[in-house]
Amino acid sequence: MDADDMRRAIRRMAHEVIERNHGVADVVVVGLQTGGVPLARSLAATLRDIDGHDVSVGTLDVAFHRDDVGLRPIMPEAVTDIPVDLTDRIVVLVDDVLFTGRTVRAALDALAGFGRPRAVQLAVMVDRGHRELPIRPDFVGKNLPTRRDELVDVSAEGVSLGSVADSVGETTP
Amino acid sequence: MRHLLSIDDLGRDGIEEVMALTDSFVEVSNRPIPKVPALRGKTVAWLFYEDSTRTRLSFEAAARRLSADTMNFSVGSSSVKKGESLRDTAQTIQAMGVDAIVVRHGSAGVPWQLTRWLDCAVVNAGDGWHEHPTQALLDCYTLREHFGSLEGRRIAIVGDVKHSRVAGSDVRAFAALGAEVTLVAPPTLLPASLEGWPVQVSHDLDAVLTTTDVAYMLRMQLERQDEALVPSLREFTACFGLTVDRARLLPDHALVMHPGPMNRGIEIAAEVAESTRSVIRQQVSNGVAVRMAVLFLLLGSGRPEPIVTVPEEVAVHG
Numbered sequence: 001m002d003a004d005d006m007r008r009a010i011r012r013m014a015h016e017v018i019e020r021n022h023g024v025a026d027v028v029v030v031g032l033q034t035g036g037v038p039l040a041r042s043l044a045a046t047l048r049d050i051d052g053h054d055v056s057v058g059t060l061d062v063a064f065h066r067d068d069v070g071l072r073p074i075m076p077e078a079v080t081d082i083p084v085d086l087t088d089r090i091v092v093l094v095d096d097v098l099f100t101g102r103t104v105r106a107a108l109d110a111l112a113g114f115g116r117p118r119a120v121q122l123a124v125m126v127d128r129g130h131r132e133l134p135i136r137p138d139f140v141g142k143n144l145p146t147r148r149d150e151l152v153d154v155s156a157e158g159v160s161l162g163s164v165a166d167s168v169g170e171t172t173p
Numbered sequence: 174m175r176h177l178l179s180i181d182d183l184g185r186d187g188i189e190e191v192m193a194l195t196d197s198f199v200e201v202s203n204r205p206i207p208k209v210p211a212l213r214g215k216t217v218a219w220l221f222y223e224d225s226t227r228t229r230l231s232f233e234a235a236a237r238r239l240s241a242d243t244m245n246f247s248v249g250s251s252s253v254k255k256g257e258s259l260r261d262t263a264q265t266i267q268a269m270g271v272d273a274i275v276v277r278h279g280s281a282g283v284p285w286q287l288t289r290w291l292d293c294a295v296v297n298a299g300d301g302w303h304e305h306p307t308q309a310l311l312d313c314y315t316l317r318e319h320f321g322s323l324e325g326r327r328i329a330i331v332g333d334v335k336h337s338r339v340a341g342s343d344v345r346a347f348a349a350l351g352a353e354v355t356l357v358a359p360p361t362l363l364p365a366s367l368e369g370w371p372v373q374v375s376h377d378l379d380a381v382l383t384t385t386d387v388a389y390m391l392r393m394q395l396e397r398q399d400e401a402l403v404p405s406l407r408e409f410t411a412c413f414g415l416t417v418d419r420a421r422l423l424p425d426h427a428l429v430m431h432p433g434p435m436n437r438g439i440e441i442a443a444e445v446a447e448s449t450r451s452v453i454r455q456q457v458s459n460g461v462a463v464r465m466a467v468l469f470l471l472l473g474s475g476r477p478e479p480i481v482t483v484p485e486e487v488a489v490h491g
Contacts, residue, residue: 064201064209064239069473076197085205113206 001142001159006125009141010039013123014046016139021090024051026118028089032107033061033077035096035154039125043094058082060093062106080110087115092139096154098124101135126159128152174470176295178284180306180345188313188349194466195314195459201238202462211473212241218271220263221298222248222278227433227457228298228307232275235464241472244271259283260290267291272472276300294471302336302364302397308432309342311463313350315456316387319428324351329381330372331357332391332413332440335364336398339432340391344372357381358413361402378413382422389430390415390441410439420445428452 001009021027024047031040037059044055063069063076093107104122111120123139128146142159146152151162174187183191201209217236219229236243246266248254253262259278266274273294276284281301288295299305316323328347334340334356347354348371355373356363367374375381382388393409403409410416415429420442423429429441429451437443446453 061197064197064211064469064473069211070215073474075474076194079196079200081200082204109210113201113204113208115205 001126003156003158006141006154006158007042009125010042010046011050013139013141014043014050017043017047017092017121017123018051020121020138024048024053024055026088026090027092028056028058028084028086028117029092029094030058030060030082030107030111032093032095032103033059033080036094037078038156039096039123039154040094043092043123056084058084060107060110062103062110065106065109067102067106082114085115086111086117088118089115091117091120092123093120094123096125097152098122098127098135098137098140099130099152101131101133104135105133125154126152176284176288176297177306177467177471178288178295178297179304180309180342180349183306183349185349188310188346191310191463191466191470192314192317194470195310195462198238198462198465198469199459201465202458208238208240210240211469212236212239215239215241215272215472216244216270217241217273217275217468217472218244218246218266218269219298220246220266220274220276220278222253222276222283223299225277225298227460228277228305231457231460232296232298232307232464232468234461235468238461239465239468239473241272241468244269259286263287263291267293273468296467296471299338301338302341303338304342304345305338305432306342306346307460307464307467308339309346310467311456311460312339312343312389312430312432313346314459314463315430315452316428318455318459319452320386322351323347326352326386327355327384328352328387328389329355329357329375329378329385330389330391331378331381331415333362333393333398334358334391335362335402336394337391343389344370348372355381355385359403359409379419379422382419382427383424385423385427387428387430388415388420388423392432392434393436393439395436406439414439415441415445417442417444420448420450423450430456433457 029040029044031037040057044057047055059081061076061078061080063074121138124137125141126144127137127140128144130148153160271293275296275298277298278300281303283300284295284297297306330340344354355375357375357378431453
């Protein structure tokens with residue numbers, strides 16, 4: 001996937017969000033730190049572009065809600081910023097890669113501190129499989145079959161696939 | 174970071190790290206439900222050999238917002254009254270399975286001694302006249318909110334420096350962040366030696382106030398003064414109290430701080446404490462977020478394995 005493919009995927013997902021929710025009136029887009037944040041911004045901009053209404057954008061850092069706190073080094077990447085009360089809104093969570101589902105579980109836990117949304121939906125640029133929890137995405141840029149030990153990198157330039165061996169110079173079990 | 178004993182353990186980088194993490198916990202504290210599960214299953218015990226309201230409550234709020242469990246130990250109603258030693262008390266608490274002990278004690282160095290006896294994390298919540306690092310961290314955070322950076326800022330620490338562990342930690346922290354610190358006090362209320370302290374000293378409060386960015390008023394610690402160090406409280410207030418008239422000498426942007434509890438009318442006039450330049454309340458509310466950051470750094474941010482309790486042989490023969 002290159003940058004143009006990603007732009008087209010975001011545009012398609014935006015249409016799907018509008019179709020599913022009959023507009024964007026109650027929609028709040030929340031990007032997960034760090035990879036989901038730029039995608040959330042461009043999804044919200046595209047929603048505005050298509051539907052004509054302003055869409056609030058928030059960012060969420062789930063470090064304090066992870067289930068592996070204390071097991072590995074965990075520090076927040078950035079300060080969470082949820083600009084509106086989420087009660088009765090439709091939250092579209094945005095992340096770059098959906099893998100085990102643990103980040104999304106932590107995000108659902110974190111969202112509960114900001115009110116009671118009418119619905120929470122999940123948009124991801126890449127679904128690479130290997131879920132460890134009963135979580136599925138509502139809007140997907142691309143389904144990308146992977147091995148567990150591969151790395152998926154999503155940036156402004158596009159999506160690329162590497163192996164752990166490439167990046168850290170060792171093989172994984 | 175394994176313990177928080179002194180500001181010196183943190184250095185400039187460590188203080189900046191705590192500040193950055195505190196930003197996140199200020200956000201958590203402002204949520205409709207200000208609680209995160211980060212320290213679920215961790216237990217923090219308070220071991221307070223001296224009175225404290227705000228520090229203990231502030232740590233308590235911090236631990237609860239992180240979902241940690243807390244155990245309270247107050248000396249007045251415990252086996253210490255039956256003559257139990259500090260070491261036995263601390264090891265008994267640890268044997269109940271705590272991950273951190275927050276200690277306040279009237280003698281300098283007690284937190285260091287505890288780290289030799291215990292495996293759990295130790296946080297210094299005030300040791301004698303020596304240090305009170307979390308107070309200094311919340312003071313730095315409050316100043317950073319107003320000034321962005323402390324680099325080159327002038328901070329006057331005024332009053333009973335001699336008995337003040339707050340001053341001990343603040344001087345270290347402010348200097349580490351690049352501020353110019355001036356101690357303003359009568360000679361009898363300064364430590365016997367200021368060797369190695371990165372400070373200037375003045376006995377003329379009026380002169381210092383006209384150019385300072387911050388007037389940090391210390392509590393007159395009457396309970397620690399067993400000799401007459403000032404001729405009278407009225408004279409102390411006349412020379413070193415931040416009265417309404419004297420506060421007018423401050424530059425427009427200058428802030429007034431106080432670690433609490435205040436002796437209104439002695440080191441600070443009530444009107445000054447309530448004025449718009451006073452950030453005393455912000456100090457208190459920032460205190461909770463700073464202590465959340467400290468507890469998270471010690472217990473949640475990446476220790477590879479859970480803390481194990483003290484080995485049996487040490488517990489028995491130690």
